[in-house]
Amino acid sequence: MATTSPLIMRIMALSINTAKRAGCIIRDVMQQGDLGIVDKGKNDPQTEADRSAQRSIIASLTKQFPRIKIIGEEGCSDLNVCADWLVEEPDQDFLQQACPSKWRDAEDEDFVIWVDPLDGTAEYTQGFVEHVTVLIGIAVKDSAVGGIIHQPYYKQPSGELGRTIWGLKGLGTGGFTSKAAPEGQFIITTTRSHSNALHQQALDAFSATEILKVGGAGFKVLQLLEGKAHAYVFATPGCKKWDTCAPEAVLEALGGTLTDINGTHYSYHADVEHVNRTGVLASLGQNHTQLVEKIPADVRQAVSAKATKTN
Numbered sequence: 601m602a603t604t605s606p607l608i609m610r611i612m613a614l615s616i617n618t619a620k621r622a623g624c625i626i627r628d629v630m631q632q633g634d635l636g637i638v639d640k641g642k643n644d645p646q647t648e649a650d651r652s653a654q655r656s657i658i659a660s661l662t663k664q665f666p667r668i669k670i671i672g673e674e675g676c677s678d679l680n681v682c683a684d685w686l687v688e689e690p691d692q693d694f695l696q697q698a699c700p701s702k703w704r705d706a707e708d709e710d711f712v713i714w715v716d717p718l719d720g721t722a723e724y725t726q727g728f729v730e731h732v733t734v735l736i737g738i739a740v741k742d743s744a745v746g747g748i749i750h751q752p753y754y755k756q757p758s759g760e761l762g763r764t765i766w767g768l769k770g771l772g773t774g775g776f777t778s779k780a781a782p783e784g785q786f787i788i789t790t791t792r793s794h795s796n797a798l799h800q801q802a803l804d805a806f807s808a809t810e811i812l813k814v815g816g817a818g819f820k821v822l823q824l825l826e827g828k829a830h831a832y833v834f835a836t837p838g839c840k841k842w843d844t845c846a847p848e849a850v851l852e853a854l855g856g857t858l859t860d861i862n863g864t865h866y867s868y869h870a871d872v873e874h875v876n877r878t879g880v881l882a883s884l885g886q887n888h889t890q891l892v893e894k895i896p897a898d899v900r901q902a903v904s905a906k907a908t909k910t911n
């Protein structure tokens with residue numbers, strides 16, 4: 601690997617290829633047919649694909665960046681992986697990009713890498729595979745700065761499966777074509793598997809013209825990036841830092857905003873509580889503050905009060 605590129609560029613470039621490799625593992629497990637489902641909690645499944653994809657990602661990133669803190673959804677992983685799962689080549693196209701000056705001097709101890717090896721696990725087990733993404737988020741000093749969103753089941757025009765989207769604040773995004781959401785409508789994208797009465801009250805407050813219920817934080821942010829929705833609303837705890845770090849960075853690299861339902865950005869330092877207690881509100885091309893204000897204050901207070909520490 602070219603050691604001349606700034607550290608953040610090398611992390612992003614290797615993360616792009618590790619996310620792709622994880623996508624292959626996710627497809628392989630599905631094809632082999634035994635998902636090895638374990639229930640981690642209510643509506644919280646884990647499969648062999650989550651476990652194996654995480655091992656591949658964390659082993660690959662740890663080998664190249666042994667001093668960087670990496671936090672994965674599936675806990676401590678066995679890093680003894682077969683050579684086939686170990687990704688050593690960075691994405692060369694990404695390395696050709698110029699590093700934004702703001703991140704050029706960031707060092708090992710400034711980074712936390714948040715890994716969601718398979719976002720949308722419930723949907724994966726139910727056959728809604730197009731909702732599945734691999735998320736690798738790169739935080740610098742507390743903030744979500746870079747992200748990779750890989751879709752293992754995206755069908756390219758060539759017929760090839762898989763698409764990898766990246767975003768780095770100050771540089772921009774790659775891997776897809778952004779589109780503005782339709783004018784004269786207000787389309788919300790939201791959960792299909794983790795709703796409750798309070799969340800429904802928040803949704804109702806928007807008087808949306810359409811509500812899309814899909815799985816995964818990564819897939820919902822993709823719907824914003826591709827102009828299929830105007831806002832992503834999730835007014836309940838449940839999402840974690842590995843769900844939002846990469847999507848937040850990609851969305852904000854394109855000029856959008858991802859916060860909690862009070863309009864406050866989450867922190868992504870190594871010791872932060874994993875659960876995003878006060879939900880998610882994300883938008884692109886909207887007045888984000890006005891969207892926050894649409895959610896009744898009593899609903900926002902109730903969500904905040906209900907949230908319990910579940911790290």
Ligand SMILES: Nc1ncnc2c1ncn2[C@@H]1O[C@H](COP(=O)(O)O)[C@@H](O)[C@H]1OP(=O)(O)O
Nearest residue numbers: 644718719720721791794815816817838839843
């Ligand atoms: N109550 C919850 N328990 C566990 N994970 C949750 C919960 N709510 C949300 N998530 C995580 O956030 C993602 C987005 O949520 P939703 O699809 O409901 O909007 C889910 O796919 C899941 O990530 P994962 O699939 O990686 O476990």
Ligand SMILES: [Mg+2]
Nearest residue numbers: 644645673721
């Ligand atoms: Mg999970």
Ligand SMILES: [Mg+2]
Nearest residue numbers: 716719720843
């Ligand atoms: Mg997730």
Ligand SMILES: [Mg+2]
Nearest residue numbers: 673716718719
């Ligand atoms: Mg996951």
